[in-house]
Amino acid sequence: MRLHLGYVPLCDAAPVIVAHEMGFARSEGLELELTAEPSWATLRDRLALGHLDAAHMLAPLALASALAVSGPPSDIIVPLSLSLSGNAITLSTGLWAAMAPESDRLEDVARAFACAARERKAAGRPLTLGTVHPFSCHTYELRLFAQAGGLDPAAFRLVVVPPQYSVETLSRGIVDGFCAGAPWNAVAVSAGLGRIAALGCEVAPDAPEKVLALSPRLEGAIVPLVRAVASAGRWCAEPSNRTELVHRLARRAYLNLDAGLIARALSGSITLDASGLQRAAPDYLRLGAAAETPRSEHVRWLVAQMRASGQIPVGDDVAAAAEAVYRPDIYTAADLPG
Numbered sequence: 001m002r003l004h005l006g007y008v009p010l011c012d013a014a015p016v017i018v019a020h021e022m023g024f025a026r027s028e029g030l031e032l033e034l035t036a037e038p039s040w041a042t043l044r045d046r047l048a049l050g051h052l053d054a055a056h057m058l059a060p061l062a063l064a065s066a067l068a069v070s071g072p073p074s075d076i077i078v079p080l081s082l083s084l085s086g087n088a089i090t091l092s093t094g095l096w097a098a099m100a101p102e103s104d105r106l107e108d109v110a111r112a113f114a115c116a117a118r119e120r121k122a123a124g125r126p127l128t129l130g131t132v133h134p135f136s137c138h139t140y141e142l143r144l145f146a147q148a149g150g151l152d153p154a155a156f157r158l159v160v161v162p163p164q165y166s167v168e169t170l171s172r173g174i175v176d177g178f179c180a181g182a183p184w185n186a187v188a189v190s191a192g193l194g195r196i197a198a199l200g201c202e203v204a205p206d207a208p209e210k211v212l213a214l215s216p217r218l219e220g221a222i223v224p225l226v227r228a229v230a231s232a233g234r235w236c237a238e239p240s241n242r243t244e245l246v247h248r249l250a251r252r253a254y255l256n257l258d259a260g261l262i263a264r265a266l267s268g269s270i271t272l273d274a275s276g277l278q279r280a281a282p283d284y285l286r287l288g289a290a291a292e293t294p295r296s297e298h299v300r301w302l303v304a305q306m307r308a309s310g311q312i313p314v315g316d317d318v319a320a321a322a323e324a325v326y327r328p329d330i331y332t333a334a335d336l337p338g
Helices: 011-021 040-048 059-066 093-099 106-122 137-148 163-171 184-190 216-237 239-249 259-267 296-308 316-325 328-333
Strands: 002-007 031-036 054-058 077-085 087-092 128-131 157-160 177-181 194-199 208-214 269-271 278-280 285-287
Touching: 002 011, 002 040, 002 216, 011 031, 011 054, 011 077, 011 208, 011 216, 011 239, 011 259, 011 285, 040 054, 040 059, 054 059, 059 077, 059 137, 059 208, 059 296, 059 316, 077 216, 077 328, 087 093, 087 137, 087 163, 087 184, 093 106, 093 194, 106 137, 106 194, 128 137, 128 163, 137 177, 137 296, 163 177, 163 184, 177 184, 184 194, 184 259, 184 269, 194 269, 208 216, 208 296, 216 239, 216 285, 216 328, 239 259, 259 269, 296 316
Parallel strands: 002 031, 002 054, 128 157, 128 177
Antiparallel strands: 054 208, 077 208, 077 285, 087 177, 087 194, 269 278
């Protein structure tokens, strides 16, 4: 059976890419046709309209799509989680220099950011930060980062920038910083344009990042697809497979980036600035068995963040509808080893 899957070029698309590249899908009787989508909004719409059968998708966007609060109404379900964490907040080198935080501790950086944001707002030039989509953990992590410094998130502007364009918008001065997934923060640092101010895994540890979202109309293909992508995710999580994984992701057909930048993101060895300052973050991006179960606690956390952002109303009916999108029963039916 042939299935059309969409993804956005990021390191955490690895399970979907590897399911195709390494034959995991074929061993389940599936042929995958992969399409790199230009934005999360495009991916959302193509999945909702049936142009895609399944997709690597932002966890909160999958809920928002199913709840009909973002894009066309959709009946998508989430039977598999693909990753936890993987984001970082990168600020322009000029903004970082102006902030001059006392240390690299999250609290100190957040306070320095809050001070700079207040000064810019008082001068009539509020800071502008990029997020990949309103319904994303990137949006919520930017809000939580601001609040860690005692700053009302309303003190800065948020604009939507697809992750693969985040570095360009920073270089052109359109944004003062951005929150995006790996490896785009590393690309900004390597180009001398940005300084990683905070890691997503510090701001919101183990945040539910990407999921496999799909149409329930796939019927008999759902369990084989879940098994194939989950098996691929476990392969990706094995350190012994990292060299092979990096070179496959780096190909022009996928991320089309320097393999070294991808390797550092997958290893959790994060280069913070152009001087080469490093931070070890083994939980920076989690793939495989540690991330794959679609958990109700993840839905509850996402619903709480969506409410705090004013994106959905308060009410038990909304929470119940969101929980129904996640299908751990299908994940269990895939009968994965271990």
